[in-house]
Amino acid sequence: MAAAIDSTYIVATAQQIHNTSPTATAALGRLLTGASLMGSMLKKTHASVTIKVNGGGPSGTLVAIADGNGNCRGYMEHPEADVPLKQNGKLDVGGLVGANGLLGVIRDLGEGEPHMGQVPLRSGEIAEDLTGYYADSEQIPTVCALGVLVDKADRSRVLAGGMLIQLLPGALPEDVDKLEKNIAELPSVTTMLAQGMTIEEMCSKALQGFQMEILDEYKVGYACTCSKERVQRALLTLPPKDILTLADEKTGIAEVCCQYCGKKYILPLEELKALADTAEKKAGKSF
Numbered sequence: 001m002a003a004a005i006d007s008t009y010i011v012a013t014a015q016q017i018h019n020t021s022p023t024a025t026a027a028l029g030r031l032l033t034g035a036s037l038m039g040s041m042l043k044k045t046h047a048s049v050t051i052k053v054n055g056g057g058p059s060g061t062l063v064a065i066a067d068g069n070g071n072c073r074g075y076m077e078h079p080e081a082d083v084p085l086k087q088n089g090k091l092d093v094g095g096l097v098g099a100n101g102l103l104g105v106i107r108d109l110g111e112g113e114p115h116m117g118q119v120p121l122r123s124g125e126i127a128e129d130l131t132g133y134y135a136d137s138e139q140i141p142t143v144c145a146l147g148v149l150v151d152k153a154d155r156s157r158v159l160a161g162g163m164l165i166q167l168l169p170g171a172l173p174e175d176v177d178k179l180e181k182n183i184a185e186l187p188s189v190t191t192m193l194a195q196g197m198t199i200e201e202m203c204s205k206a207l208q209g210f211q212m213e214i215l216d217e218y219k220v221g222y223a224c225t226c227s228k229e230r231v232q233r234a235l236l237t238l239p240p241k242d243i244l245t246l247a248d249e250k251t252g253i254a255e256v257c258c259q260y261c262g263k264k265y266i267l268p269l270e271e272l273k274a275l276a277d278t279a280e281k282k283a284g285k286s287f
Contacts, residue, residue, distance in 0.1 A: 002207060003040050004163040004189075004199045005070065005220065007033040011148055011160040013222035014074060017262045021082035022150045024059060025158060026091045029148035030126035031064040032074045033162035036220055037144075038130075039066030041164070042109065050106040055124040057098025058083060065260075070220035073260040091150065097124035103133055127162075134166070141167040141176070143183050143206075147190035161189040161199075165206060178209050224261035231256050231265045232275060240276040240283065247272055 011029035014020070020028055031051060038049045047068040054061045060077025083095045099121045108114035117137035122128050127146040134142035143165040151157035165183075167176065183206065187195075192202050204212055235243055235256075246254040252269035267275075 001041075001168060002163065002165040002203050002212075003037050004202050004206075005033060005036055005040075005161055006193060006199060007036060007160045007162060007220075008158060008193075010036065010072060010220065010222045012156070012158050015156065015158060017222075017260075018075060018079040020076070020079040022152075022155050023082050023091045023093060023096045024076060024079050025150050025155065026148040027059055027093045027097050027126065028062060028064075028074055028076050028079070029158065029160050030093065030146040030162075031062050032066075032072050032222070033146050033148070033160060034126060034130050034144065034164075035064035035066040035074065036070040036072045037162055037164040038105075038107075039068055039072065040070035040220070041166075042068045042107070044068040044109055046110045048108045048110075050108075051130075052104045052106075053097060053101070053121070053124075053126070053129070055098030055101040055121045057081075057096050057124060059096045059098075062097065067223075069218065071223040072220070073222060073224045075259045091148075093126065094124035097121075097126070099124040103129045105133055105137070130164075141171075143179070145183075145186070145189050147188050147193075149190040149194070159190050159193055161193050161202075163189055163202060163206060175210075179207075182206055182208050222261075224258060224263070226258040226261060226263060228265050231258075231267075232271075235267075235272075235275050236279050236282065238279065240280040243272055243276040243279060244269075 010032055014028055015025045035051050045068045050065045052063050058081040062076045064074035066072035083092050086092045101121050102118050103121050104118040106114050106116050119133050119136045122132045127144045131142050131144045134140045146162040149159040186206055247269050254267045254272055256265045
């Protein structure tokens, strides 16, 4: 089973929202690309997958969330952080993310308790870490290739994509050998995209020698699910008196910014008081 994506639009959108440094663009872009691929494999529209990475590097924590159609959103703790290039001139994503930490995955199918898994990071390069997650947590042989190319002269110009290939139960040893040979000879994802290859052609090249059947194909994007109602529900988890302290002393207005898309929500003092009253009633005590 294979899935592939041209995630250029997703990564470019994330870069614009978070104003990421070149290496941060690559790190967050790889995670968003991987999340989109994993989400699309859930095969359920209302399902979701959340990936959280904290390797102890300058980037801090990275989070990506995707729905069952591959639409995703994400953020990183320090989008401005950057590190020197590797000796080969490539972006050092592993150096930015760090490898002294964990990769956690929450898969929610909307049918009871979510499935949660957590594994040690292998390199902080994201693709290798997701491959390790499938091997260690789910015992599924997986090939994960993720790429983000950032133009050196104009960092707003990016090219990004990814591929996720998994062996189904009952795969024959010769099938495994054939797939490993194909992957060893496969150019990088960004190289194939730069050559003008389509997603179908990328999958066909990776699965050369196998009979390929296209099961689904659709557009994906950077999509945030935030709303004022969600913000209000989040504020209701705070102590009532803390809700009132959110208002600016001069204007009496609170401004809440979504960490995923940057959208700002304005809450006047009257709304904050109403929320505090609701929170107080729920808590069953006065303040």
